[in-house]
Amino acid sequence: MNLLLSSALGVSVSVSGRAPQAPGAQGEVDQEVVFQGDLQLQYEVLRYQWVATAVIIAALTVVSVILGWWLAGRVLRPIHSVTSTARRLSLSNLHERIAMQGPDDELKELADTFDDMLDRLERSTDAQRRFAANASHELKTPLALDRALLQVAFGELPEELLEARDELLASNSRQHRLIDGLLMLAAAEHTLTNAEPVDLADLARRVLCEYPGATVDLSPALTSGDPVLVERLIANLVENAEKYNDQRRFIAVRTGTGDGGAVVTVENTGQEIAHEVVPSLFEPFRRLTGDRTESVSGAGLGLSIVAAITRVHGGTIDAVPRTGGGLAVTVRLPDRGSA
Template sequence: MKLRALLSRLPFRARLAAAISGLFLLAGIALLAFVVLLARYGTAQQVQGMSITYGDVPSSAATPFEPARPSQPDLKPPAPSDVAMIQKIDQTVQAVQDTALRQMVLWSAVGLLITALLTGLLGWWLAGRALRPVAFMTEAARRISDQNLHQRLALVGPDDELHRLADTFDTMLDRLEKSFESQRRFVANASHELKTPLAAQRTTLQVGLADPLPESLADVREDLLTTNREAEQLIDALLLLARSDRGLEETESVDLTVTARLVTAELTPQASAHGVHIDLSADTPLVVRGDPVLLRHLLTNLIHNAVQYNHPGGHVRVRLEALTVTVTNTGPHVPAERIPDLFEPFRRLDADRTATTGHGLGLSIAASIVDAHNGTLTAQPGADGGLALTLRFP
């Protein structure tokens, strides 16, 4: 299991090269064992088939190329010295046979290991060649974003599995490009088609119900204007959420310390009206790359949310340090299991709020803006109630 876990952590190219080398090594071991067994068996058969004859051999009866034959029909039994000589010859032959087999196994094993190593290196090179189209597709996919969805892999070569994979990816990019274009058109049209009637409605209310008015109609006018203003804020929030979800088109250096001071100054009157104190701590400039408009909305939503979900006499602390922004507030206790819901659109806590306005989009917009800037936004319950939001930039 440990070996399998270790192999699973290796890159695919290394696993492929190791598999090629391992298969070659197993095949070589099987071939070597087969050769050794046959060599030993064949040598034993040859030794058993050998026969030795004894007798007087005249010098003229045999040639160097002819076997010795007895000169007389009666054979004499071998002498004891001959038997000892034959045993020595057998032992010598056996020793030579064993030594030859050991040397053959030894040097064959050394050659097999060296060849397996060379095969592994060759397998690594072949795997790299085979996976080169995959590496090309990976690099191309990394370069493609919502701003250049018109680009395609356009892999050339034979109609094989890799070519079909690239064609499938290009088809998916076609669908994504159409979807993003549709979203951009919707946001652009919604910005005009939804906000223009509300602006006209507000103007009509202000002109048609201008002072002097009876006291009952004055209250109705304020209610209608409040409803109209909330509808405009909701549309602005939805358009901002859609814009941040599309990602960043252009970035520039933004000093979040300066932005935080401006946002705090804007929200201080609202916080003071509800008895909430805002404390900003920023010793050094905090400069990040991003969209200044979205980053301003990000800090506005975080601080406004901390003011809105608070209680009279509470406080909001904003701290900026090295690539980190922390916003903590007092307020109602937030269960830990409810925190993920707060980052969903139109989700909010219902009790103990200092303001009755809002649509539950503040944290979801903040999370979307943070994702567009490749940052992280985390939240945890405060020790004395409320939330502790931590924003980190890469």
Template structure:
């Protein structure tokens, strides 16, 4: 059962207090009137009676009781009708008052959603709250302080990633250049050439590792600039580079970073090619489902248990939950795919393929659909 909102609960509280107060007031008024009616009638008869007549006989007592009963009944019935009408009006008035009181909280909620989605100014946005220094103002100030600290932390992380990109890639590029010079020089021995080739392989492996880590870090920061991108074009380009058939592609337009989306498709296709059996199957397809762009990559290969699928999306993990060693790949491919998909407001899922292998499906919001990160 869906719970009532705070606004509805406050409205019901306001209306309940009003109705209880109205019922008490009506009861007290009825009691006072019922006590005053006999006295008024008795006094009237006392003044009009002769000294020889008794001031109050049995007939007059019956008349007094009838008048009191009629007055009380009329007062209660009309008072109840008026109380119901005014109670209904109090519900509407309470709804407006509660909405006005909760308006600052709505501003806090909208700002928090924009910050969570990375839309607008991102973590540089603050809540501007005018008015007295009350509880809501204290909440807004505490929220702004928290966002300011998070903004400083993320800025430091971004600077660290940029510095690491430069500091790590520069020495590797120099090592690659020195090894190439040593191998290509005249008079280089066969052992020197073989050693240089091995060093180049190790150096390229380290460059791929650093590139994967930086891509993973960049994709987790969120996507700030988005442009229309057709996954069919990207899939066709990557399939041509890898020599993979690409016959099942159809228009699948989304909005995002073209470079990161190309890396997503490239990682999926390379993962399907590398973790396959000889002369195995690789199927790539794109389509539009509803308003979402869907990319599916399936391959043959070893049988993957259901309980092992989630571990494949963890960094530096491969099948059977083993840490990656000196073999092929680093176990970052699917981790990067999930991070990029989430950064674009989408999702990625994988299921075992019948006969072995995996079927990986990426679902991204269409160009006219606000992703959960952008929704306000």
């Protein structure tokens, strides 16, 4: 538009410059003065027009950006709600739903479909947990009965049968620990319903009563959670450190605060551990030695229970091989204010 105006003004000035004037020198001077005035007027008009255009374009740009941001926010707000809910979900809060309100458009249909999927997933997860808990309870009774029968019936045996009796009792004990571990694992992966203030230092002192040779540095470490599960977490870490120790028998337990959370660290000496092996130690039924059936020292659930309890409390776990052998496991739980 400015270019058209510039062209029109140029034609007008050109025509004005060629207009007939009075003959003589004075007429030529007057014509030149008029022509220069027209050129100046053309320049002023065009300059004003370009400045006005730039100001209008800038204002429209700002208004369009603000209006676009507002409209995009209104349109994308339901998508943000779906995304934040999906990011926040875990096994401990599958009960949450989007429950979007508004017209029956595509976005509400997407949110309702997501809620339906969460319903099915929650029912399936609850059914699996109930099955694991019920199966574990049902198995503990016959195991206890078998152990009692073994102890009573085989109380006095010939020397050649004592080894077989001891093997049977050891196998029974291992199966009992396995069932207890499955029960604890099922409970640890449930929604946290019993949260109260706890001090990791107090729970560690209670656990360490059975390990008088451990090196301790227990500073207050306040958090919120289930005291039974958190104590089990520390006990499993210490038991694992004791079980896989070597002749040095070094165990160190530290509690304190750091990075906005309550921290407990358990270190032990032992065999050399490769960095790539460490993540697999937190999987169920995984042991450092690699066997799944021959060891009667444990069920291979200790560290997986630690990981499950840490997860349900919203914490993090970090394990690092120690120089010279052994492992250092650090669990960080949210402080009392954010837990």
